[in-house]
Amino acid sequence: MNKNERACIVGAYEHPTRHAPDKSVAQLHAEVARGALQDAGLNASDIDGYFCAGDAPGLGPLSMVDYLGLKPRYVESTDTGGSSYLIHVRHAAQAIEAGHCNVALVTLAGRPRSEGSSGTQARAYNIMAPEAPFESPYGLVPINSYAMAAQRHMHEFGTTAEQLAWIKVTASHHAQHNPNAMLRDVVTVQDVLASPLIADPLHRMECCVVSDGGGAVIVARPEIARKLKRPVVRLIGGGEAVGYINSGGIDITTSAAKHSGAAAFAEAGVTPGDIGYASIYDSFTITVLIQLEDLGFCEKGQGGRFVADGRLVAGQSGLAINTDGGGLCNNHPANRGGMTKIIEAVRQLRGEAHPAVQVKDCALALAQGTGGMLGSRHASATLILERA
Amino acid sequence: MSSETTVRKIPAPLINPEAQPFFQATAEGRLCYKRCEGCGQPHHPPRSICPHCHSDRTTWQTSTGLGTVYSASMLRRGVPVPYCVAYVTLDEGVTLMSDLVGFGDSTPAVGTRVQVRFVEAEGGAKVPMFGPVEAT
Numbered sequence: 451m452n453k454n455e456r457a458c459i460v461g462a463y464e465h466p467t468r469h470a471p472d473k474s475v476a477q478l479h480a481e482v483a484r485g486a487l488q489d490a491g492l493n494a495s496d497i498d499g500y501f502c503a504g505d506a507p508g509l510g511p512l513s514m515v516d517y518l519g520l521k522p523r524y525v526e527s528t529d530t531g532g533s534s535y536l537i538h539v540r541h542a543a544q545a546i547e548a549g550h551c552n553v554a555l556v557t558l559a560g561r562p563r564s565e566g567s568s569g570t571q572a573r574a575y576n577i578m579a580p581e582a583p584f585e586s587p588y589g590l591v592p593i594n595s596y597a598m599a600a601q602r603h604m605h606e607f608g609t610t611a612e613q614l615a616w617i618k619v620t621a622s623h624h625a626q627h628n629p630n631a632m633l634r635d636v637v638t639v640q641d642v643l644a645s646p647l648i649a650d651p652l653h654r655m656e657c658c659v660v661s662d663g664g665g666a667v668i669v670a671r672p673e674i675a676r677k678l679k680r681p682v683v684r685l686i687g688g689g690e691a692v693g694y695i696n697s698g699g700i701d702i703t704t705s706a707a708k709h710s711g712a713a714a715f716a717e718a719g720v721t722p723g724d725i726g727y728a729s730i731y732d733s734f735t736i737t738v739l740i741q742l743e744d745l746g747f748c749e750k751g752q753g754g755r756f757v758a759d760g761r762l763v764a765g766q767s768g769l770a771i772n773t774d775g776g777g778l779c780n781n782h783p784a785n786r787g788g789m790t791k792i793i794e795a796v797r798q799l800r801g802e803a804h805p806a807v808q809v810k811d812c813a814l815a816l817a818q819g820t821g822g823m824l825g826s827r828h829a830s831a832t833l834i835l836e837r838a
Numbered sequence: 839m840s841s842e843t844t845v846r847k848i849p850a851p852l853i854n855p856e857a858q859p860f861f862q863a864t865a866e867g868r869l870c871y872k873r874c875e876g877c878g879q880p881h882h883p884p885r886s887i888c889p890h891c892h893s894d895r896t897t898w899q900t901s902t903g904l905g906t907v908y909s910a911s912m913l914r915r916g917v918p919v920p921y922c923v924a925y926v927t928l929d930e931g932v933t934l935m936s937d938l939v940g941f942g943d944s945t946p947a948v949g950t951r952v953q954v955r956f957v958e959a960e961g962g963a964k965v966p967m968f969g970p971v972e973a974t
Contacts (some may be wrong), residue, residue, distance in 0.1 A: 570916030575852055583857035584883040587848050587965040588915065588937045594923045597911035605909070605948040649913045650945040697881035697889040698871070698932035700908055700925055825909075825925075826935070 457543035458675035458684045460553075461490025462796040464774075464789075465781075468781060470634045470662040471564040475507050476517045478559035478664045483518055488664035491527060492553060497668075499524040501542055502532035505560045505655065505664075505784035514557070523550040530692075530829030531821025532731065532786040534558075535667070536681035537701025539792060539832045540688035542669040552671045556833070557824040560784025567660055567785060569593040570648070592733065595825030597649035599702045600736035604651065605803035606703055606751065609739065611651055613754030615642035617735040618655050618778050623763045625775025627804040632659045633779040658777035658787065665789035667796070675838075681800040682838035687718025694827040699753030706819060706830035707744035714832035715746070720814060722746045725834075727798040727809045728769060728816040732776040741818050743833065764807040773798065773807035784789050788819035792833065799837040813837050846919040852960035859898060860884055864964040869901040869954045871932050880932040903954035904929050904971065910938055911944040926952055926968050940969035 463485030470478060487494060500522040502789070506514045510527040514520075524545050527539050535558055542554035569592045575582040603609045619639055625631040637655060645655040675682045691713070693706030713719060722745060730738045730745075739753035747769065748756035756762075764770040774780045774794040777787040795815040797803045815835045822828035853861050863870040872884040876893025885925040888896050910924035922945055938946055939957065946952070952968035959965045 568916055570913060572849065577852045578854060579852075580854075580856075580885070581883060583854060583860070584851070585935050586852045587850070587959050588923050588935055589849075589917070589921055590923055590935065592915070594911045594913045598909040598925065599909055599924065601945070602909040602948060617845040646915060648915045649911045654915075659865070666906075673841040677968075695925075695935075697883075697885075698934065700927070702909065815897075 453684070455667050455672050455684045456547040458538065458672055458682050459667050459796050460670045460675045460678050460680060461486040461492065462793045463489050464665040464781065464793045465559070466630045467663050468630065468661040469563055470561050471625045473559060473561070475559055476514065478561070479506060479514055479557045479661065480518055482542065482559055482664045482666035483555055483557050490668045490680060492668065494519065496553045497555045498522055499542060499545055499554030501526050501538035501554060501556040503527060504529040504556070505558055505786055511690040513684045520627050521538065522551070524554070524625050532733065532788045532823035533819030533829050533831040534786065535788040535792060536819040536833050537690050537769060538816055539667060539669055539685060539833055540690065543685050546671050551804070553675060554669040555666060556669065557666045558784055558786060558789040559662065560786070561593070561662035562660045563660050569657055586795045590823070590826060592823055593652060594649040594735050595823035596734040597652045598825045599740065600651055603703045603736065603740065607754065609754040611643055612639050613758045614656060614735040614739065616758045616760065617637040617732070617738045618642050620757070620760060620762050621732065621772055621776045621778040624807050625779035627806040628775050628780055630798035631775040631780040632661050632818050652734055652736070658782040659779065660785065661781050661783055663781055663783035665783065665793050667789070667792055683796050683799045684836050684838050685833060687714040687834035688832060689713025690829065690831045691718070692827065692829050702825050703740065704750070705744050705824055706828060707741045707818060707832065708818065710830040710832040715832050718834040720834065725769065725814050725816045726812045727773065727795060728771050728818065729795045730771050730818050731787055731791060731820045732772055732778045733820070737820055737824060738771070740824065741820060743820060745816070750825045758793070764809060770807065770809050773803050786821070788821065788831070791819055795835055799835055845919055848957055848959035848965060850959050851963050853963065856886060857884070861963050864956050864966055867919055867956060869903050869966050870898050870932065871901055872896045873899050880930055882932045887928045897931065899927050901922065901930050904950055904969065907938070907946050907948055907952060908933055908948040909948055910945050912943065924968065935966045938969065939967050
């Protein structure tokens, strides 16, 4: 047994819908739970741990445990926005290792597209959030928060609009092969830069899609994983960290991925050069660039060169990213992209990605999430997964 | 003064008891931040307990209101009136979130010198925003 083999991902399911006006959020959670159980070859009665975040309707896990008819002896509802589900997988592995549960279900679902969500709507601050008096008048929303990080990255490192656009172009090359992707047309750098400026310097095509849907994964004890029929994918390293504006001593060009990534690589005993496939959270193009740097795939400030000229298109170099089309083209259910990041990493390790984007003999994959807002406070989570 | 300050509705700041003195000062035309008597470091948003060293000896300081743009972004679509959110590093060394006003429809470059002004938000509170440095 691998010394790091604490837990395995035995089931993964991405809902095929991208628009579900006639379904409830709880119903979508149930559909993805069912899909992941069928994928794993397990029954709902096997689940003894349940994890969900703020997209789940009701108080923490209570309504969903009731609605799904689960009998968990371990529940958790850590909410760090879009990175929650990567943290859930890590915490599920810790709970399994500690003997608190054997089979943990993690679900995500939502319908922001049907509900008319956008990245420019004013945020509802908790009235007692300590930052509220000093932020609520100024209109910080996801896109202008990330745009400030992009603006500053351009200033500090000379990153260009063309380089950022390559991240979208790369995603579109992958999405053309995904029949469920919301945007399947291949686009060029010129297309990206010709799309409307939303928040300087980010264009419309540099923003993730707003989609309905969801996904689920099942984490199980290794002994259970080996009895199932699916290829075994084990978690060998993980990390989580919170980034913030440091009480006024600001640095928004470095994310908490610097810390979560270092922890994950140290635990796994591998380096960025060993990774064949990486799911990199792509709420906006700049999110990808900053995380690639902070995870150590390239030097700080060199992200622009690293992503340019199609180098990260599957089959072009040693690393492929977001081969499902990512949040930029495929899916960003519940405005939270972490779950789909895990699912595509599992597909790659199982050899079940689309043949056009499948990384040959993919043995090690990384899934990376950033929840919250890069330009104010965010949580980063990193998982390193290995094909057994 | 450009028109954006008069056209855009500024949401009322959600003022809690700890933040009250900050907005009392803005009503008097002063921009305040806090410095810790324990470690000597400034911080923002203001706290009763220092986030750097956890001393409870934090005191209000008045800024000159001059600073430089750390980063900024004009939001152009999906909102009734475009506006420019920013981080401004005050000359006293602390960075705060704000909006930039009076620069027309462009996003001022990183490093642009700016000066505070106080803009009335919905409900009457004055909130600090930053514009071009006025000639003395």
